[in-house]
Amino acid sequence: MNNPNTITFPVYGMHCGSCATNLNKAFDRIEGIESQVNLATEKATLTFDENNNKRPLATMIMEVLSEKGYQTDHQTIKFEAEWSCSSCVESTLKAIKSHHLVIDATANFATKTLQINTFAGISTKQFITELIALSPYPLTHKVAITTQQQLQNKQKSEREKQRKENMSLVIALLLSLPFWAAMINMLFSDTPLLSPWVEFAFATPLQFIIGARFYKGAWNSLKGGSANMDVLVILGTSAAYFFSLFLLLSNTPSHLYFETSSLVIVLIRLGKYLEFRAKQASSKAINALSQLQVLDALVKKGKTFKRTLIEEVQVNDIVQVAVGDKVPVDGIVIEGNSYIDESLLTGESAAIQKQQDAQVFAGTLNGDGTLLIKTTAVNEQTKLHNIIQLVESAQMSKAPILQLVDKVSAIFVPIVLLIAAMTFTVWMFTTGDLEQALMHSVAVLVIACPCALGLATPTAMVVGTGLAAQKGILIKDINTLQLAHKLKHIAFDKTGTLTxxxxxxxxxxxxxxxxxxxxxxxxxxxxxxxxxxxxxxxxxxxxxxxxxxxxxxxxxxxxxxxxxxxxxxxxxxxxxxxxxxxxxxxxxxxxxxxxxxxxxxxxxxxxxxxxxxxxxxELRPESHTAIGELKELDITTTLISGDKHSVVQAMSEELGINSFYAEQTPEQKLQQLSLLQKDGLVAMVGDGVNDAPALAQADVSIAMGGGSDVAKQTASMTLMHDDPQLIAMAMKISRATWTTIRQNLFWAFIFNALAIPAAALGYLSPSIAAIAMSASSLIVLSNSLLLKRTRLK
Missing domain, CATH: 3.40.1110.10 (Calcium-transporting ATPase, cytoplasmic domain N)
Known part of the structure; x- marks a missing residue:
């Protein structure tokens, strides 16, 4: 083989030697592969030549495993990316997915995060380096936040980035002041306020220092085989700048357009700054949860307790939690008595008494007594970390409507470039005026900035999931948020849900x-x-x-x-x-x-x-209100319970639930839910292991925060504190989010549909086009951020 590589990964589901032999033969049938499958260790080792395969190796491996009925462990690797528009995302995903060991890749432009799915145990430095080299845009490997120190480093980095953004914007605005003054002067006088060389002096640093990021983004985009919004910006502003420079150096008596190129750069730079602030605001829920994590813990070593880094704490360790300290891990109390404040995790305001055999969670605050706890979950296995991952996953996942927007954005830039070229050609052919043809084509390039289409929609989704997290509702994926606003029917388990x-x-x-x-x-x-x-x-x-x-x-x-x-x-x-x-x-x-x-x-x-x-x-005191609020939202309800008919009937009548099914087994609950789904989308609310099948079947599955781990793992939405009123809250947030998205898409499409022809026909100058473009982006972005002010009872 030429350029051989070797990977080893676990394989689960083999029962005998023939299983391993058959799987070995299946792998060997892949061109360029030599395999060794070990039944005893349940692992497969593949030696391969990546140049011999036209398709990614990971895809072929997964197809073989799926065909044979075996499973393997996956691993997720996260990167922070330097993107400026949605087409950057598409070109990056295309490049990353071409790697032979990448199973899948997802990205989110709003959070500038790339998430790669591969085989467990192969994320070596070489693999990370290969992925970074493949990307047309800079990637930074993102290490999972597990300690307070890592969080502090991240926040320090964000503050430094914000300081640079602030300074860059201030410099840009100061350099642009003469051009704003010159434009105002043009309204009252025919005498230019600035001399040509003064305009050149102010325009040059704006074009090449403040605008350097756009040149860099355009180059990366073209290098990746696509054309993004940065290409439009650079084409438009460079055309205006260099055309003006040519007129200046040739001493041609004509109007210069240095102010056009400069103000386009400044206005787009202002929009980028507002986008940056919006992205910072969208991550506050994650940062607030991350701040609950601690750096170390007092762990029993022999007969004494030693302060140990949190990464080194193991399951079944004995940990001491002093008065006033945060609980460092999930565990069971084995000695002591105290009150724990769990409000930041559950939303419950009252402290909860914890004594022997009680469960405690990382990030909660110990009150008036010292506790000894035996750890049951550490680091990435804790409830706190799982909550952080849920919020991040919700922001990483991509709904079908966002996939559509990304596809539109990917083909939008080439179309605009074609329209700009046609505009230049037609104006040049009909008028013979190079300056006029150039300015109209530049106006098309400037007005077509796809920021509104590519950014404001995912920002609305991020704000929506963040708002839900702040209210105590954890949404695992954005598809859930998309489906929730369409729900017309919700089925409830009884015990632990409404009671x-x-x-x-x-x-x-x-x-x-x-x-x-x-x-x-x-x-x-x-x-x-x-x-x-x-x-x-x-x-x-x-x-x-x-x-x-x-x-x-x-x-x-x-x-x-x-x-x-x-x-x-x-x-x-x-x-x-x-x-x-x-x-x-x-x-x-x-x-x-x-x-x-x-x-x-x-x-x-x-x-x-x-x-x-x-x-x-006993009924939860919030259950009456919860059912009433769902009725106000025109959502019908059903009670599905394993309890006796008389009990279920009485509760249904008391709460005003539309229909009920009593004495139901888990299998019967699943069947009843399937019948309800024939009439439309159905959500299931439950908290027990016996609810898991129905939760898996439901279009939207909702688990109570105090329910079983199985229920919470199965559900696509978790209520952090056991208040069924949060269900109506989730529906309201979903509806508000999707109303905002529809508004954003309307304004983005309508704006481009009207503005591009107007610029091509000569009704918009480049300067006016720049102002209109920025205004459209700010309108839809502001509309998304208004979700944070949604009034929810």
């Missing part, structure tokens, strides 16, 4: 004053959830327990005890029947009828019924 997921005492009926004292006495020694609910209820009622003896649990039935040599029973009908108590007759004596399927607990003493109560999963 608190906790047992509560309901409908207490007492026939004797000893009912609650006996009930409390029997439940004090129990750790059952019902016991906790009883104790909480009795404490609120200021009940004092009786002194009972011989309490014992009768599995599946209830509790039995003794008081003054008489039996005390607390339990269901089976328990009372076991002690030969006819509960139906005693209820009839009190003229009460209770359905057999109701969750009722009875209390008896000396064979006499003292009273009863029902148990229920």
């Amino acid at each position: 608190k997921g906790q047992v509560a005492i309901d409908d207490v009926t007492a026939f004797d004053s000893q009912f609650l004292p006996f009930l409390l006495a029997m439940q004090q020694s129990s750790k059952h959830p019902i016991a906790k609910a009883v104790i909480a209820y009795c404490n609120e009622m200021d009940i004092t327990a009786e002194q009972i003896s011989q309490p014992q649990n009768i599995h599946g039935k209830g509790l039995h005890g003794r008081f003054k040599e008489q039996d005390i029973l607390v339990g269901n009908r089976k328990l009372l029947s076991h002690f030969d108590i006819n509960v139906e007759q005693q209820l009839a004596n009190h003229k009460i009828n209770i359905a057999a399927d109701q969750n009722v607990i009875y209390v008896c003493y000396a064979d006499s019924l003292l009273g009863f109560f029902s148990i229920a999963d």
Whole structure:
């Protein structure tokens, strides 16, 4: 082989030697490949010659694995890119995807971030260098933020970049002041305010120092085989500048256009500055979360605690968290008692008591007690880091409408160049005036700046997902934001979603004053959830327990005890029947009828019924409002639960839910959701493992923040605190975002459709074209940023 390369990657799903042999043969059938598949280590090693393959090797490897039914681990590599328009993005993606080991690549112009998907374990320095060399635009490898120090370095870099941007803009505005004064003077006098050589002196640094970034961007674009907005800027301003310089040096008596080239540079530079500030604002949600990360932790080493860098903390380490410190990792409390402020993660204002076996999360603030915790997740596995990744992923993903905009932008520049060339040719042919033909073609180039089309739309998406994050709604991908505004139906699980997921005492009926004292006495020694609910209820009622003896649990039935040599029973009908108590007759004596399927607990003493109560999963206080707000948004609702028919029906009627399905298994939930989808897009809201299949089936899946990890991993949207009102909030944000995008696209397309012909026909001078172009970009950009001021209840 010539120029051989070797990669090794894991392969999962092989069961026997023949599996490895067959996969080995499949790889060897790829031209230019020699493979070795090891069943014991579950790894494949490929030696290949990249020059022998017309298609990227990664694509062929994935096709073989998919065909054989095997899987491998992937790795994501991120870069920061120096782009100036959306066509820069397209040319970069095209170049990067040509690398033989790149599985896929995605980019976001608004955040200037490139994300590459490849095989795990091959991101060597050589691989990174190859990717950077392939790109027509400068790339900087982006290391994941895992410590406070890294965040500080990033913020320092951003502040330095902002300082340079501010200084560059100030210099540009100062150098342009004489030209603004000259233009105002032209309105009142025919005598030029500036001499030709003074204009030249001010225009030159504007053209080649302030405008250097546009020359650099244009060169990179052309080198990459495309023509972006920078090409338009440089063609237009260079034509005006050098034509004026020619007239000046040849001493030709004619109007010079130094002010045109200069003001175009300054106005576009102003637009770039505003774009830069908008991008900074869009990343505030990520920065705010990143600031919660800590630099080190006190880790138990032998008999002492040593301060250890956070990257070196391992799962199952014992970590000490002092009073007032941030929790450095996710873990379980093994010793101590304290209150933890989790408001920055969950939105809950009240501190939460944490004691033994309680779970704590990185980034939360410890209150008044020292805690020892056993780590369960560190660094990139923590809940905090996952939240940061969710927000970044939402901003990285690209909705179909953005893909359309990028495609339009990619072909827009060549079309504009053709129109400019035709404008020059027609004006030159019809008038014979070189100066006039040049100025009209320059006006076309200036007015056609695609900033409004290429930037304002993704900025609206970034602002929308950022606004959702600030409200406690994490959106995993922008496709979810796109679908959410079209939803007409939402299905809910009951327990833990519309209810608190906790047992509560309901409908207490007492026939004797000893009912609650006996009930409390029997439940004090129990750790059952019902016991906790009883104790909480009795404490609120200021009940004092009786002194009972011989309490014992009768599995599946209830509790039995003794008081003054008489039996005390607390339990269901089976328990009372076991002690030969006819509960139906005693209820009839009190003229009460209770359905057999109701969750009722009875209390008896000396064979006499003292009273009863029902148990229920208490509704969240926000559930009524949440369903009402969805109705106001013209969204119908369905309750799908595994609970009893009578319970589900009662809750549906109480909340005003349109329809319900009770006693549903996970498979039945999935089937019901599929039926609902026949009538349109459906969202599913759940929190448990049993909701995961339905969440995966839904068009938009929403998990409660306090739900199971499986539910949150399956869902495309997570509510950081368990408030169902956030569902309506998410719908409102989605609708507001897509309204803004439609407005932006309308203005961008309408502006270019009207302005380009006007410039070609001679109705717009280059100076006026520059002002109009910048104004259009600022209008749609400002419209996107107005999303931040959206009034949401």
